[in-house]
C-alpha cells in the first residue's frame with residue numbers, strides 16, 4: 001500500500017516536472033532572440049475607494065499605477081525610482097501576479113501572461129520571483145532559515161524532491177555567502193544584511209529568470225547596501241537573471257542599473273540608459289531628484305544647485321489634470337494644465353539621433369537638459 005502511494009507520488013512529481021519543462025520549451029519557441037524577456041504595456045491598477053460600513057459604495061479610485069510601459073531584456077537590470085506612494089510596489093506586485101491589473105498587458109517571452117490561473121499561473125510565478133524590502137518583517141520569525149529558504153519547494157515539489165531539500169537549501173545559503181551550517185538558525189540570529197541574503201536565497205530557490213526586488217537594500221546601512229548590491233550583481237551573471245530593481249533613491253540604483261525609469265504619481269515620466277538619466281536628464285522631476293542626492297566631494301557639493309520642490313505629492317485618488325507633475329514644477333504653463341505630455345522622445349529633441357544622450361523618452365512639454373552635479377552610485 002505504502003509502496004503504491006510513493007510510486008504514484010513519484011509519477012505525479014515526474015508528470016509535474018515534464019509539464020513545467022514543456023511550458024518552458026513552449027515559451028522558448030515563441031520567443032525570438034533579442035526580444036525582451038518581459039514587456040509591460042499600459043499597465044493600470046486602480047484601487048476602489050469605498051464609503052459606508054454595511055452598504056459599501058465606490059466613491060472613487062486610487063490610481064496607484066496609471067499607464068506604465070517598459071521592456072526588460074535578458075540579463076538586464078531596470079531600476080525603477082520615485083518617491084513614496086508613486087506606485088513602484090504596485091508595479092512589482094502586478095509583475096509578480098500578487099495583484100491583478102485593472103488594464104494593460106504583461107508579456108513574458110512573447111506570451112501574454114496578464115490573466116492566468118491554475119497551472120499556467122504557477123509556472124509563470126516560478127520564473128518571476130520577488131525579493132522584498134524589509135528583511136526584518138518579511139521573514140517569519142518562527143521559521144528556521146532552512147524552512148524559509150526551502151518553502152518555495154513545498155509549492156513546486158518538482159524542483160527539489162523532499163529527500164534532496166536540505167542539500168539544495170545548503171547550496172543556496174552557500175551561493176549567497178552564508179554558512180550552510182546555519183540552516184537551523186532563526187532570522188533573529190542574523191544581521192540585517194544577512195537577513196536580506198536569506199531573502200535572496202529564497203528568491204533564487206526556484207531558479208527564476210526574472211527577480212523583482214522591491215527596495216531590497218533600503219532598510220540597510222550604506223556599507224551593507226553595497227555588499228548586497230555586489231552580491232546581486234554576481235548572482236545576475238551566474239544565473240543569467242534579469243532584474244527590476246526598485247528604490248526611492250536614485251543613487252542606490254545607479255551602480256546596478258543598465259536602464260532607469262523614473263516614476264511620479266503612477267506614471268513613468270522619464271526612462272533611459274544609466275548615462276541618459278544621470279548625466280542628461282531632461283524631465284524636471286528627474287532633475288529635482290538628482291539635485292537632492294548628496295555629493296561626497298565638498299567642492300562639488302558647494303557648487304551644486306539644489307532644486308527644492310514645493311508642496312507635497314498630490315493624492316493618487318485625485319491627480320492634477322494634464323501633467324501630473326505640473327503642481328510642483330517651475331516650468332509649468334497653461335499647456336501643462338490641459339494637455340498630458342506623452343512618454344516619448346520630446347519634440348524639441350526630434351533632430352537628435354538614437355544613440356545620442358538626449359534621445360530618450362521624457363514626458364514633458366518643455367523637456368530640456370540642465371547641468372546637474374551627478375551623484376556617484378552605491379558600489380563596493
Ligand SMILES: Nc1ncnc2c1ncn2[C@@H]1O[C@H](COP(=O)(O)OP(=O)(O)OP(=O)(O)O)[C@@H](O)[C@H]1O
Nearest residue numbers: 047062064083084085086087088089090091248316
Ligand atoms: N491595496 C491597496 N488599496 C488601496 N490603495 C493602495 C493599495 N496598495 C497601494 N495603494 C495606494 O497606491 C499608491 C501607490 O502605492 P505603492 O505602495 O505602489 O507606492 P510606492 O511607490 O511603492 O510607495 P512606498 O515606497 O511607500 O511603498 C499609494 O497611494 C497607496 O496608498
